[in-house]
Amino acid sequence: KMASLNDIRSTFLNYFESKGHTVVPSSxxxxxxxxxxxxxxxxxxxxxxxxxxxxxxxxxxxxxxQKCVRAGGKHNDLDNVGYTARHHTxxxxxxxxxxxxYFKHDAIPFxxxxxxxxxxxxxxxLLTTVYHTDDEAFEIWKKVGVPEDRIIRIATSDNFWQMxxxxxxxxxxxxxxxxxxxxxxxxxxxPEEDGDRFIEIWNxxxxxxxxxxxGSMVELDMQSIDTGMGLERIGALLQGSHDNYDTDLxxxxxxxxxHATSTDPYGDQNVHHRVIADHLRSTSFLIADGVMPSNxxxxxxxxxxxxxxxxxxxxLGAKDxxxxxxxxxxxxxxxxxxxxxxxxxxxxxxxxxxxxxxxxQTLDRGLKLLxxxxxxxxxxxxxxxxxxxxxxxxxxxxxxxTQDALREKGRAVDTDGFDTAxxxxxxxxxxxxxxxxxxxxxxxxxxxxxKLEATDFLGYETEVAEGQV
Ligand code: ATP
Ligand code: MG
Ligand code: MG
Ligand code: MG
Numbered sequence: 420k421m422a423s424l425n426d427i428r429s430t431f432l433n434y435f436e437s438k439g440h441t442v443v444p445s446s447x448x449x450x451x452x453x454x455x456x457x458x459x460x461x462x463x464x465x466x467x468x469x470x471x472x473x474x475x476x477x478x479x480x481x482x483x484x485q486k487c488v489r490a491g492g493k494h495n496d497l498d499n500v501g502y503t504a505r506h507h508t509x510x511x512x513x514x515x516x517x518x519x520x521y522f523k524h525d526a527i528p529f530x531x532x533x534x535x536x537x538x539x540x541x542x543x544x545l546l547t548t549v550y551h552t553d554d555e556a557f558e559i560w561k562k563v564g565v566p567e568d569r570i571i572r573i574a575t576s577d578n579f580w581q582m583x584x585x586x587x588x589x590x591x592x593x594x595x596x597x598x599x600x601x602x603x604x605x606x607x608x609x610p611e612e613d614g615d616r617f618i619e620i621w622n623x624x625x626x627x628x629x630x631x632x633x634g635s636m637v638e639l640d641m642q643s644i645d646t647g648m649g650l651e652r653i654g655a656l657l658q659g660s661h662d663n664y665d666t667d668l669x670x671x672x673x674x675x676x677x678h679a680t681s682t683d684p685y686g687d688q689n690v691h692h693r694v695i696a697d698h699l700r701s702t703s704f705l706i707a708d709g710v711m712p713s714n715x716x717x718x719x720x721x722x723x724x725x726x727x728x729x730x731x732x733x734x735l736g737a738k739d740x741x742x743x744x745x746x747x748x749x750x751x752x753x754x755x756x757x758x759x760x761x762x763x764x765x766x767x768x769x770x771x772x773x774x775x776x777x778x779x780q781t782l783d784r785g786l787k788l789l790x791x792x793x794x795x796x797x798x799x800x801x802x803x804x805x806x807x808x809x810x811x812x813x814x815x816x817x818x819x820x821t822q823d824a825l826r827e828k829g830r831a832v833d834t835d836g837f838d839t840a841x842x843x844x845x846x847x848x849x850x851x852x853x854x855x856x857x858x859x860x861x862x863x864x865x866x867x868x869x870k871l872e873a874t875d876f877l878g879y880e881t882e883v884a885e886g887q888v
Contacts (some may be wrong), residue, residue: 423667425756427538428484431648434533435482440515445486445757448708449717457717458488458705462514463582463624469518470587470643471627475698479520484709484756485512485649488701491720497727497819501694504615504662508724509701510649516557516791517644526623526644527559530594534621538657544597546571546617548607550578550590556625560592573608580624580645587626587639594621598661615661620826621648654711664693668752672696675748680735691731698728700753702771705762712774723817725774726782732775733782740775743768778815785814789824799829804836810845811837 422430432442436588442741446465450803456464462485468474489496491859494800499690514531534540547565549556549680551574560570595607604614630636647750651663654695658666664673673692674700677684705721711723725742746768790805802825810816822832 421667423660424650424752427654427657428511428650429512430537431533432482432484432651434537435480435515435529435778437551438480438515438529440480440482440620441478443481443483445484445511445746448486448705449680449710452608456539457492457720458490459485459568460487460489460492460494461485462487462512463516466518466645467582469516470582470641470645472519472641476518479518481516481518483512483514483516486704487512487513487755488705490701490724491717497614497724498696498823501690501731504650504655504664505652507651507697509639509697509704510651512647513650513653514646514648516646517607517645519643522627522642522644523556523559523625526625526646527556527592528563530621530623531563534653538653540596540656545569546595546597546606548573548578548593548595550574550592551741553578553590553592553625556590556592564788571606573610577607580622580626581630585630585632587628587643588636589625589627591622591624593619593623595619598654598656602661610881618652618656619657619662620652622646624741638827664696669693670695671732671747671748671752672699675745676735676741678733679741680732680737682735683844691735694731694744697729697830698724698731699742699749701761702728702742703746703749703760704757706767706770707759710768719817723819725771725816726815727820727823729775729778729782730786730824733779733786740772740778740779742775743771746771762805781814785816786824788814789821793828793830798882801831801833804833804838805840807832807834807837808840808844811841 436442443465446459448459450459450464453464459465462483463470465483466481467483469476484508488509496506497508500508515526517526534545535542542564545565546569547560547864548571549560551572557570557572561567578593579588580590580591584873593607598616598618600616602614602616603611604616606617608618624645627639627644628636629639648728651666651668654666654668655661655663660666663669673684673689673696676695677688678694702721702725705717710717710721710724712718714722728742746764750761750764753790789802789806789810792802796802802821807816807818807821810821811818818832818837825831
């Protein structure tokens, strides 16, 4: 019998538990006490202070399956969904962590034993990368049995991890699986590495340095391990595919989406079902963790994801709200591992239904306007900023939704023009307020609102968890 994603998650946690790790629950998607990070985007987020030594816990080895969202800030995979076989906006990151306890000599053999023995992956299809100067990691890989020509030295930041501009950092090693030459793509470090043939499954970070503001870097006394493996990627592999959307979980969601829209789950319509299935997960988990759709900050990221999904449902011909009908299949698949999902089911369904009911009223007209605008333009020309702004302002189209719609047609938006139109509208709003006689100081409110909006999005500029994991 084929292992399900639920089985694969358990195997990981059990393996590390057997190696003395404490199984720690996933932290929420909204990071506690961290206004600089929009969403939890890796397993290490909840342990940040353990790596710096600021926080001590009663364990020095931990393992988690962490809920992650990469749909805003520096880590943004929103535009990859529907286009690659390996990216989601929401995914689970499996990780093992050492806080000043074991280091490279254990972390590499642990990873190798788990994937080749417990999971039974064919060794001859695996490749690893190391940071170009990390001879130590290179030697350990050789020792566990990886042939030298399958250990690739990489000199870019892909193999050097940093928590932020300053602080703990270090080289990392990544494990790739070659899904075979029937899929386009090249090995890591090659020009075709972004294809889906060689898929990165696991990133193992060696925290051994500290970076200071003046540019200097020292060796840390406390050496730590931080790893991350995407459950959906290892799941696809173990279920015999290179494509995350072929896993048991995604098949169930895609079939639910096809059923709700009375369409074919595969063929040309498959891409819409993929986006819907992906966005259903991020939307549901975000709502379960307390995010509600709104016009700024985290809530606006949620709204953007929901509306993107709704456009794809529209492209499948849906005339009535559909997203809320899919929640029960998600809860059926993931509710046991994440009880918060079942607890919030009614809220998730209501929120989706309300948002979709509202958006449907303008979606159709907005898409018509978009088509009319495109008809007026010379072939291949970008959509003028004012048109994109009108779609945003009057029809509730987030800019990225318009961009996603245009991408299918090989076009783009004039984003400078969009920004200008946005500024003009703000200026007009200011002028009409101060002229209304209600309060001379009304403009102060606008300035304040601008500022607040800017700080709410602090994450865009200062997001700490850069690089990988
Ligand atoms: P990629 O290069 O494929 O975008 P990454 O280097 O950005 O991946 P990391 O930041 O190293 O990914 O995260 C650790 C692991 O989490 C990856 O090796 C991968 O298995 C998984 N992962 C990362 N991003 C995603 C995503 N958007 N969807 C699903 N899994 C992901
Ligand atoms: Mg990435
Ligand atoms: Mg990568
Ligand atoms: Mg990586």
